[in-house]
Amino acid sequence: MHSLFSQVQIGRHTLSNRMVMAPMTRSRSDDFGVPSELVPTYYAQRAGAGLIISEGVFPAALGKGYVRTPGIETAEQVTAWKQVTEAVHARGGRIFMQLMHCGRISHPSLLPDGALPQAPSAIKPAGQTWTATGLQDFVTPQALSVVEIAAVIEGYRQAARLAIEAGFDGVELHAASGYLPEQFLSTGSNQRTDEYGGSAENRARFVLEVLNAIATEIGSDRVGIKLSPEMNFNDIVDANPQETYTYLVEQLRGLNLAYLHVALFGASVDYHALLRPLFDGSYLIGGGLDQNAAQSLLAKGQADAVVFGNAFLANPDLPERFRTGAELNVPDKDTFYAPGAQGYIDYPAMSPAQSA
Numbered sequence: 001m002h003s004l005f006s007q008v009q010i011g012r013h014t015l016s017n018r019m020v021m022a023p024m025t026r027s028r029s030d031d032f033g034v035p036s037e038l039v040p041t042y043y044a045q046r047a048g049a050g051l052i053i054s055e056g057v058f059p060a061a062l063g064k065g066y067v068r069t070p071g072i073e074t075a076e077q078v079t080a081w082k083q084v085t086e087a088v089h090a091r092g093g094r095i096f097m098q099l100m101h102c103g104r105i106s107h108p109s110l111l112p113d114g115a116l117p118q119a120p121s122a123i124k125p126a127g128q129t130w131t132a133t134g135l136q137d138f139v140t141p142q143a144l145s146v147v148e149i150a151a152v153i154e155g156y157r158q159a160a161r162l163a164i165e166a167g168f169d170g171v172e173l174h175a176a177s178g179y180l181p182e183q184f185l186s187t188g189s190n191q192r193t194d195e196y197g198g199s200a201e202n203r204a205r206f207v208l209e210v211l212n213a214i215a216t217e218i219g220s221d222r223v224g225i226k227l228s229p230e231m232n233f234n235d236i237v238d239a240n241p242q243e244t245y246t247y248l249v250e251q252l253r254g255l256n257l258a259y260l261h262v263a264l265f266g267a268s269v270d271y272h273a274l275l276r277p278l279f280d281g282s283y284l285i286g287g288g289l290d291q292n293a294a295q296s297l298l299a300k301g302q303a304d305a306v307v308f309g310n311a312f313l314a315n316p317d318l319p320e321r322f323r324t325g326a327e328l329n330v331p332d333k334d335t336f337y338a339p340g341a342q343g344y345i346d347y348p349a350m351s352p353a354q355s356a
């Protein structure tokens, strides 16, 4: 029987336990997408996770969607990320970088030369986004041409190469939460009439081409993908998500990826039951888990590893707390995206006496 504390092979890596830290945007970078000096400490404190998945990182400046988020494109960004991976590795941890291109969930004020956000189709999402001057409405994005799509994919490939150069153990493609890959997957945001739109096969093409490019660059056994069917976040709608995700995951099979990470939030069907049998790599489940729920998924063989977001954010020593049955710190939402050390690197670990 698998337990939270047993080793697991994920792609080319043997993880020391099955507790994965979820990707979480924390907005502690500068205006040039360079992680601040606080970031290595934050991740090193959480190196007891079997695997850390970093916050979403934009592969190219046109993929940025939020203030103070980091990138992996410039030499300064790579240098700063090296300090993060060295700090995590020094504590015996492993860390993947999550590549997050926000697509239309952005704003010209966040993009080079006030560019319009990129998207499959020129369809404005409902809602507002935080900019340097406060909340602003989303704008109508620019529909990518086929030539521009190839350039975006090239950006992902380059980003994966730089992530490895910066010492990451692999990368995760963020294909959830209504960002660019999910905008291609979903009928509400993709109304293209070329080979990237229409059928499920066509809507999945972008995601599969990105994965192919990344896997070819760094090796498929250190590439994962995150999906959240029916999360319906960021004004994403798909007419037939069961068909879309079944098709997509069937196609992942030939790619020999390290893992498929599925986080569910009140979906209408059990996508884990639907998707897991279709996939041949490790299966990671996240979204609202506590220790008991996670343990039960592992015990029943429904997941190979389990992903915790809020719990890892507030508890740098989460595995140790689970092992000892200690109380958990409560996350402070007010400081999730606030600049500075407060609510970032000051969540206390247990004292040695507590963990004994």
Ligand SMILES: Cc1cc2nc3c(=O)[nH]c(=O)nc-3n(C[C@H](O)[C@H](O)[C@H](O)COP(=O)(O)O)c2cc1C
Residues within 6 Å of the ligand: 022, 023, 024, 025, 026, 055, 056, 098, 100, 174, 176, 177, 226, 263, 286, 287, 288, 289, 307, 308, 309, 310, 311, 336
């Ligand atoms: C502060 C915060 C930031 C997040 N940022 C990201 C992100 O950058 N990429 C991503 O895939 N998910 C992001 N998420 C979602 C988490 O990865 C995870 O799916 C979610 O928190 C559910 O897990 P939990 O219930 O264990 O917290 C974020 C969640 C939180 C709380």
